[in-house]
Amino acid sequence: MIRVVLCDDxxxxxxxxxxxxxxEDDLEVVRxxxxxxxxxxxxxxxxxxxxxxxxxxxxxxEGIGATRRIRALPRPPQVLVLTTYDVxxxxxAAVDAGAAGYLLKDADPAALAAxxxxxxxxxxxxxxxxxxxxxxRTLRPDTSxxxxxxxxxxxxxxxxxxxxxxxxxxxSQATVKSHLVHVFGKLGVDSxxxxxxxxxxxxxxx
Amino acid sequence: MIRVVLCDDxxxxxxxxxxxxxxEDDLEVVRxxxxxxxxxxxxxxxxxxxxxxxxxxxxxxEGIGATRRIRALPRPPQVLVLTTYDVxxxxxAAVDAGAAGYLLKDADPAALAAxxxxxxxxxxxxxxxxxxxxxxRTLRPDTSxxxxxxxxxxxxxxxxxxxxxxxxxxxSQATVKSHLVHVFGKLGVDSxxxxxxxxxxxxxxx
DNA sequence: CCACCAATCAGTCAAAAGGTTGATTGACGT
DNA sequence: ACGTCAATCAACCTTTTGACTGATTGGTGG
Numbered sequence: 356m357i358r359v360v361l362c363d364d365x366x367x368x369x370x371x372x373x374x375x376x377x378x379e380d381d382l383e384v385v386r387x388x389x390x391x392x393x394x395x396x397x398x399x400x401x402x403x404x405x406x407x408x409x410x411x412x413x414x415x416x417e418g419i420g421a422t423r424r425i426r427a428l429p430r431p432p433q434v435l436v437l438t439t440y441d442v443x444x445x446x447x448a449a450v451d452a453g454a455a456g457y458l459l460k461d462a463d464p465a466a467l468a469a470x471x472x473x474x475x476x477x478x479x480x481x482x483x484x485x486x487x488x489x490x491x492r493t494l495r496p497d498t499s500x501x502x503x504x505x506x507x508x509x510x511x512x513x514x515x516x517x518x519x520x521x522x523x524x525x526x527s528q529a530t531v532k533s534h535l536v537h538v539f540g541k542l543g544v545d546s547x548x549x550x551x552x553x554x555x556x557x558x559x560x561x
Numbered sequence: 562m563i564r565v566v567l568c569d570d571x572x573x574x575x576x577x578x579x580x581x582x583x584x585e586d587d588l589e590v591v592r593x594x595x596x597x598x599x600x601x602x603x604x605x606x607x608x609x610x611x612x613x614x615x616x617x618x619x620x621x622x623e624g625i626g627a628t629r630r631i632r633a634l635p636r637p638p639q640v641l642v643l644t645t646y647d648v649x650x651x652x653x654a655a656v657d658a659g660a661a662g663y664l665l666k667d668a669d670p671a672a673l674a675a676x677x678x679x680x681x682x683x684x685x686x687x688x689x690x691x692x693x694x695x696x697x698r699t700l701r702p703d704t705s706x707x708x709x710x711x712x713x714x715x716x717x718x719x720x721x722x723x724x725x726x727x728x729x730x731x732x733s734q735a736t737v738k739s740h741l742v743h744v745f746g747k748l749g750v751d752s753x754x755x756x757x758x759x760x761x762x763x764x765x766x767x
Numbered sequence: 768c769c770a771c772c773a774a775t776c777a778g779t780c781a782a783a784a785g786g787t788t789g790a791t792t793g794a795c796g797t
Numbered sequence: 798a799c800g801t802c803a804a805t806c807a808a809c810c811t812t813t814t815g816a817c818t819g820a821t822t823g824g825t826g827g
């Protein structure tokens with residue numbers, strides 16, 4: 356029996372996942388959490404095989420941090436990130452944080468259950484659309500931004516200043532600037548707006 | 562008994578909604594659909610009180626069209642749009658198509674059930690965050706940019722500096738800045754990147 | 768162990784961007 | 798004829814951004 360913990364701030368999604376997974380004989384949803392921190396605490400105290408983790412919690416992407424903390428536990432459960440959209444920066448950040456995989460919420464129940472079983476065995480499981488993009492990405496090592504650089508760039512695209520980005524990511528402006536300088540170099544531009552335009556045209560950011 | 566039809570391409574979301582709504586004594590989920598067209602056909606043949614309609618179906622926003630066709634039926638059911646993100650243009654389009662309301666998927670079950678009952682009575686129901694933004698919006702009557710302002714903004718979105726924009730449009734930087742200051746005021750932002758983000762989110766620029 | 772690199776931050780400097788005020792011109796409608 | 802407004806520009810000033818230099822930490826791979 357694979358012991359599964361759900362972590363998602365949408366009550367509807369939690370109920371849906373639980374309903375879908377309860378149909379599987381070998382999967383058991385032992386607990387559900389709406390707050391990432393509580394899930395981390397639970398995993399520290401109980402034996403859990405797989406955590407289904409949402410990335411966005413009311414706008415904030417605290418799922419990444421929670422994933423990192425879960426993977427830092429002794430005998431950590433596998434973390435399977437489950438989100439609505441496949442933003443590239445989020446995928447890389449999640450994998451970097453130790454996630455075993457990354458699935459989209461529009462996966463059908465069978466694929467979801469299969470993904471959980473794969474993750475429980477320690478295999479890496481990625482949604483097909485994500486796997487395809489990762490492959491294309493690795494073939495182009497030159498323009499590849501680091502996870503952090505992409506994260507910063509995405510916030511620039513949302514119109515945030517360096518100061519605001521620093522606050523959002525708990526960084527100094529110096530570090531934000533540093534990341535942006537590297538981004539500019541890799542993309543061959545010399546301003547934030549040009550970087551956003553370039554990244555958008557190549558599909559790096561939506 | 563309020564007869565409810567679910568229409569969402571996410572199996573998980575459908576299951577979650579059904580599970581949540583089944584707990585309400587006065588609500589009955591009579592059918593679920595993954596495809597908008599099938600839901601329209603069902604509503605044409607059966608008595609339905611409220612349709613919970615997702616907007617995005619695998620990237621496409623066919624929910625708007627389905628809402629319009631449902632509302633064009635004789636004795637049409639109320640349509641309650643249920644989506645993940647509150648994109649302003651989607652809200653306006655949904656209301657224009659005849660939707661009775663617009664809720665976010667992170668609504669808690671009680672609010673969801675209440676919204677369905679309100680919609681069944683023919684009342685307009687909006688998620689609080691959406692209502693708030695609509696009010697702010699109507700208080701700011703001057704969101705329309707002049708042709709020249711739009712032209713400048715489009716070049717900003719392409720990553721050009723004020724100097725480059727001036728050269729392109731045969732203007733001095735002073736004039737470019739002047740246009741941008743007006744754009745910032747109308748959009749309620751204070752930087753070029755934020756202006757681009759805002760204009761993009763409302764569909765002013767591609 | 769060492770090289771390399773991502774990520775973090777500091778300090779300094781020059782350039783770009785943004786805020787404010789004020790002015791001129793030419794349409795457009797009443 | 799008059800007011801209104803888009804469009805144009807100038808001058809001044811503050812804030813933000815970007816360029817450069819350099820340093821530390823932690824992890825990965827040979």
